[in-house]
Amino acid sequence: xxxxxxxxxxxxxxxxxxxxxxxxxxxxxxxxxxxxxxxxxxxxxxxxxxxxxxxxxxxxxxxxxxxxxxxxxxxxxxxxxxxxxxxxxxxxxxxxxxxxxxxxxxxxxxxxxxxxxxxxxxxxxxxxxxxxxxxxxxxxxxxxxxxxxxxxxxxxxxxxxxxxxxxxxxxxxxxxxxxxxxxxxxxxxxxxxxxxxxxxxxxxxxxxxxxxxxxxxxxxxxxxxxxxxxxxxxxxxxxxxxxxxxxxxxxxxxxxxxxxxxxxxxxxxxxxxxxxxxxxxxxxxxxxxxxxxxxxxxxxxxxxxxxxxxxxxxxxxxxxxxxxxxxxxxxxxxxxxxxxxxxxxxxxxxxxxxxxxxxxxxxxxxxxxxxxxxxxxxx
Numbered sequence: 001x002x003x004x005x006x007x008x009x010x011x012x013x014x015x016x017x018x019x020x021x022x023x024x025x026x027x028x029x030x031x032x033x034x035x036x037x038x039x040x041x042x043x044x045x046x047x048x049x050x051x052x053x054x055x056x057x058x059x060x061x062x063x064x065x066x067x068x069x070x071x072x073x074x075x076x077x078x079x080x081x082x083x084x085x086x087x088x089x090x091x092x093x094x095x096x097x098x099x100x101x102x103x104x105x106x107x108x109x110x111x112x113x114x115x116x117x118x119x120x121x122x123x124x125x126x127x128x129x130x131x132x133x134x135x136x137x138x139x140x141x142x143x144x145x146x147x148x149x150x151x152x153x154x155x156x157x158x159x160x161x162x163x164x165x166x167x168x169x170x171x172x173x174x175x176x177x178x179x180x181x182x183x184x185x186x187x188x189x190x191x192x193x194x195x196x197x198x199x200x201x202x203x204x205x206x207x208x209x210x211x212x213x214x215x216x217x218x219x220x221x222x223x224x225x226x227x228x229x230x231x232x233x234x235x236x237x238x239x240x241x242x243x244x245x246x247x248x249x250x251x252x253x254x255x256x257x258x259x260x261x262x263x264x265x266x267x268x269x270x271x272x273x274x275x276x277x278x279x280x281x282x283x284x285x286x287x288x289x290x291x292x293x294x295x296x297x298x299x300x301x302x303x304x305x306x307x308x309x310x311x312x313x314x315x316x317x318x319x320x321x322x323x324x325x326x327x328x329x330x331x332x333x334x335x336x337x338x339x340x341x342x343x344x345x346x347x348x349x350x351x352x353x354x355x356x357x358x359x360x361x362x363x364x365x366x367x368x369x370x371x372x373x374x375x376x377x378x379x
Contacts, residue, residue, distance in 0.1 A: 006032060006036070009032065009033060009036055010036050013026070013033075013036050013037055013040055014040065017040050017043075020041075020048060023037050023040065023041055024041075038090055038092070038095065039095040042090075042092045042093075042095035042096055043095060043096065043097045043098065044096070044097065044098035044100075044140070045057065045092075045096065045098075046098060046100040046103035046104075047098075049103055049106070049107070054106065054107060054110060055110060057107055058107050058108070058110055058111070059083060060088070060092060061093070061107060061127065061130065062080055062083070062127075063087075063088055064088065064091070064092070064093050064130050065126060065130065069126045069129075069130075072122075072126065073122065073123060073126060076119055076122050077115070077119055078115065078119060078122070078123055093130055093131060093136065094135060094136060096131065096136065096138070097137075097138055097139045097140060098138065098139070098140040098142070099131060099132070099138040099140065099141050099142065099161065100140075100142040101141075101142060101143055101144055101147065101149075101151075102142050102143075102144045103142070104127065104128075104131065105124075105144060108120075108123060108124055108127055111123070124149075128149070128151065128154065129154060132151055132154045132156065132157050132160050132161070133154070133155065133156040133160060134155070134156030134159045134160065135156070136156075136160050137159070137160060137163055138160060138161055138163070138164060139163060139164060139165050139166065140164065140165070140166040140167075140168075141161060141164045141166065141167050141168070141169075141185070142167075142168040142169075143167075143168065143169040143170070143173055143177070144170075145170045145172070145173075145194070146170070146172060146173070146174075147169070147170070147173045147174065147177060148173070148174035148176075148177060149177065150174075150176055150177055150180055151177070151180075151181075152177070152180035152181055152183070152184055153180065157184065158184050161181075161184055161185055162184050162185065162187070163187055164185045164187065164188055165187055165188060165189045165190060166188070166189070166190040166191075166192075167185065167188050167190070167191055167192070167207075168191075168192040168193075169192075169193065169194070169204070170193075170194045170196060171193065171194065171195050171196050171199045171201065171204050171235075171239070172196045172199050172201055173201070173203065173204070174201070174203070175201050175202065175203035176203070177203065178201075178203030178204050178206065178207045179203045179206050179207070181207055182203075182206045182207040182209070182210040183210075185207070185210075186210050186211060186212050187212060187213075188211050188214065189211075189213055189214060189215045189216060190214075190215065190216035190217075191208070191211075191214060191216065191217050191218070192218045192220070193217070193218070193219050193220070194220050194221075195219055195220065195221045195236065195239065197221075199235045199236075200235060202235070202238070204239070205238055205239060205242045208239075208242045208243060208245075208246075209242055209245065211246060213249050214243075214246040214249055214250060215249055215250060215251045215252065215285070216250070216251065216252040217243060217246075217250055217252065217253050217254065218252075218254045219243075219253075219254065219255045221255075247282050247283050247284065247285075248284055248285060249285055250283050250285060250286065251283075251285050251286055251287045251288070251309075252286075252287075252288060253283055253286070282305040283302065283305060283306060284305060284306060284307040284309065285306075285307075285309055286302070286305075286306040286309055286310060287306075287309055287310060287311050287312065288310070288311065288312045288313075289302060289303070289306070289310055289312070289313045289314070290312075290313075290314045290316075291314070291315055291316070292315075292316040296324045296327055296328060299315070299328060300327060300328065300331045303328075303331045303332060303335050303336065304331060304335050306335070306336075308335060308336065308337055308338060309338070310335075310336045310338070310339060311338050311339060311340045311341070311363075312339075312340060312341040312342075313332065313336070313339065313341070313342050313343070313344070314341075314342075314343040314344075314368075315328070315343065315344040315345070316343075316370075322347055322349035322350060325344070325345060325346070325347065325349075325350045325353075326349075326350055326353050328344065329344075329350060329353040329354065329356075329357055330353055330356075332357060332361070333353075333356050333357040333359075333360040333361055334360070336361060337360070337361065337362075337363075338363055339361045339363060339364055340363050340364060340365055340366060341364070341365070341366035341367075341368075342357075342361075342364065342366070342367055342368070343367075343368035343369075343370070344368075344369070344370065345369070345370045345371070346369040346370070346371055347371075
């Protein structure tokens with residue numbers, strides 16, 4: 001097969017990377033297709049992990065062990081000869097770009113009940129060394145809750161994880177782990193952070209401070225009605241300040257609050273805290289703004305302080321008050337010259353502002369209006 005045909009097949013299968021069924025069915029077409037598809041499937045094999053296939057994946061993983069590792073495990077009472085190591089057609093682990101230690105731990109745990117904790121840790125070390133070495137390079141890293149394994153000390157770790165661009169982790173992860181990663185993983189652009197209450201570990205602050213170009217933040221909290229007030233502590237203030245140091249590069253900022261855990265009165269108080277936060281925040285590189293809050297002052301602040309970089313705006317819960325909608329539309333057409341898509345509520349009283357919006361936002365190619373038929377007249 002010519003190189004051109006192979007390149008075309010590669011582009012086709014890349015487009016189908018999320019279509020597991022098609023990729024699986026195409027594996028048996030011929031050798032070339034197989035050689036292209038296997039690395040795509042193994043880029044993030046953990047997303048296909050199920051109860052049904054976890055043991056198969058475990059067998060594939062341990063089949064990558066060297067004879068030296070197998071002998072070391074056998075010397076400590078871990079013998080997988082009854083499982084039978086598989087003869088591998090590929091070095092599958094070398095294709096992996098997502099180092100998901102949550103998933104890897106789940107795969108290893110299926111045999112944990114057979115061994116003592118100390119023996120199991122030896123197995124864990126060998127498996128971690130399979131993934132973290134100078135011959136692998138990852139772009140995505142997922143760390144489990146309460147994680148305390150200092151992966152940055154594994155030989156070859158610096159070459160292996162220095163190009164990480166995505167990190168998912170918890171605030172209570174061991175400080176030594178996060179401080180060690182701060183020295184290696186400075187190219188992280190996307191952060192999924194689970195912020196836990198009563199946290200006194202500041203390793204995550206050092207890690208965030210080390211980022212060179214943070215563009216995406218998703219902050220998830222575990223607030224509950226019982227202990228919300230105690231969460232607003234020195235750590236969370238420091239965390240907020242650390243994130244805001246990257247305001248000039250952040251393009252996506254998302255906060256998830258489990259509001260269902262609060263009573264109505266507490267929700268209203270919580271809204272004031274969130275709105276105050278949004279009124280004070282400045283994200284000059286923000287490109288996409290999606291919101292289901294109704295506070296006009298907070299929304300206006302976000303739009304103005306985006307410095308004209310917004311290209312997409314979606315408001316799902318904007319007030320029905322004509323003056324509030326007027327303020328928002330005026331702010332948009334005065335501050336968003338590059339806007340391409342807009343979704344918001346529209347009522348009859350705001351048609352003049354809509355006309356001005358269409359005049360000023362010349363790159364607009366998508367409009368989605370949420371309309372109450374009692375408040376708009378078609379004639």
